[in-house]
Amino acid sequence: MSAAEVRRHDDADVLVGDVASALLERIEAAQARGETPDIGLTGGSIAEELHRELARRAPDSSVDWSRVAFWWGDERFVAADSPDRNAGQARESLLDHVAVDPARVHEVPASDQVAAAEEAAEAYAAALREHGSGTFEVLMLGIGPDGHCASMFPGHPALDVRDAVAVAVHDSPKPPPDRVSLTFEAMNRSRAVWFIASGEGKAEAVARALAPEGTVAETPARGVRGAETVWWLDEAAASAL
Ligand code: 6PG
Numbered sequence: 001m002s003a004a005e006v007r008r009h010d011d012a013d014v015l016v017g018d019v020a021s022a023l024l025e026r027i028e029a030a031q032a033r034g035e036t037p038d039i040g041l042t043g044g045s046i047a048e049e050l051h052r053e054l055a056r057r058a059p060d061s062s063v064d065w066s067r068v069a070f071w072w073g074d075e076r077f078v079a080a081d082s083p084d085r086n087a088g089q090a091r092e093s094l095l096d097h098v099a100v101d102p103a104r105v106h107e108v109p110a111s112d113q114v115a116a117a118e119e120a121a122e123a124y125a126a127a128l129r130e131h132g133s134g135t136f137e138v139l140m141l142g143i144g145p146d147g148h149c150a151s152m153f154p155g156h157p158a159l160d161v162r163d164a165v166a167v168a169v170h171d172s173p174k175p176p177p178d179r180v181s182l183t184f185e186a187m188n189r190s191r192a193v194w195f196i197a198s199g200e201g202k203a204e205a206v207a208r209a210l211a212p213e214g215t216v217a218e219t220p221a222r223g224v225r226g227a228e229t230v231w232w233l234d235e236a237a238a239s240a241l
Contacts, residue, residue: 004229005229006231006233007231007232007233008233008235009232010234012198012234015046015196015232016046016053020050020057024057031067036104037069037137038069038132038133038137039068039070039071039137040140040141041071042073042141042142042150043074043142045198046142046196047142048093050196052093052094054094055094058098065099066101067101069104069106069131069132070090071128072087073141073150073182074151074169075087075120075179076178077120077168077176077178078178079110080113082110084176108124108166109124116168117168117169121166121167121180122166128186134189136192138190138191138192138194139182139190139192139194140195141193141221141224142197143205144174144205145204147221148220150187152220153169153220155218156169156172156220159184159217162184165182166182167180168180169181184216187226191227192230193224193228195232198237199237200239202233203238203240205221206231206237207240209231210231210241
């Protein structure tokens with residue numbers, strides 16, 4: 001496992017453009033090897049910008065969107081049509097604008113589709129077992145000002161789950177309170193983990209995540225490592241490094 005790499009960018013626009021280029025290249029390379037890459041999407045504001053940029057570039061790229069499998073690092077356990085859904089945001093900003101194969105868009109079940117977040121987590125884990133390659137080609141993650149990533153929050157019992165790939169999370173400090181998250185077990189099976197962070201509000205959490213000393217309980221992002229781990233930052237998010 002290699003050390004984390006930090007890529008700094010002047011501002012959020014340059015950051016988003018660079019991540020979009022790198023992601024398209026990575027998907028093209030996987031498809032050239034004959035693979036249908038598993039890509040993990042994230043929620044959050046910078047991800048939405050990234051999705052829009054990918055949709056803008058789609059006509060000029062040689063990515064075959066029907067041969068990409070889409071997953072999420074986490075999902076908010078709310079109704080399917082809620083604006084809070086990460087999947088809804090990704091559909092609106094990217095997936096509705098490119099020719100995806102709907103059978104390869106693996107949403108976490110919503111609160112009006114299953115009875116409880118536990119059931120949604122089990123269904124999502126079953127989908128990963130049945131349809132996933134077992135390894136995310138790229139898993140994209142945001143980081144919260146408290147150091148959370150996906151729905152792994154500081155001090156939360158979900159941090160300690162080792163025997164499942166997805167877990168129900170209740171009492172999330174970031175609304176909404178009920179969520180489903182990949183566990184570290186699943187996230188750490190990624191070929192590449194890309195943390196994407198923009199803005200001063202992320203600077204301290206980014207610095208804690210990358211510091212030589214610290215705990216996963218305090219800064220959950222420290223618990224995630226891909227075979228390759230890249231921190232894509234704008235200058236504001238990198239300002240405490
Ligand atoms: C979510 C997330 C969460 C998010 C970070 C960063 O669904 O809430 O996936 O982990 O990525 O909180 O979000 P922002 O980019 O909006 O700050």
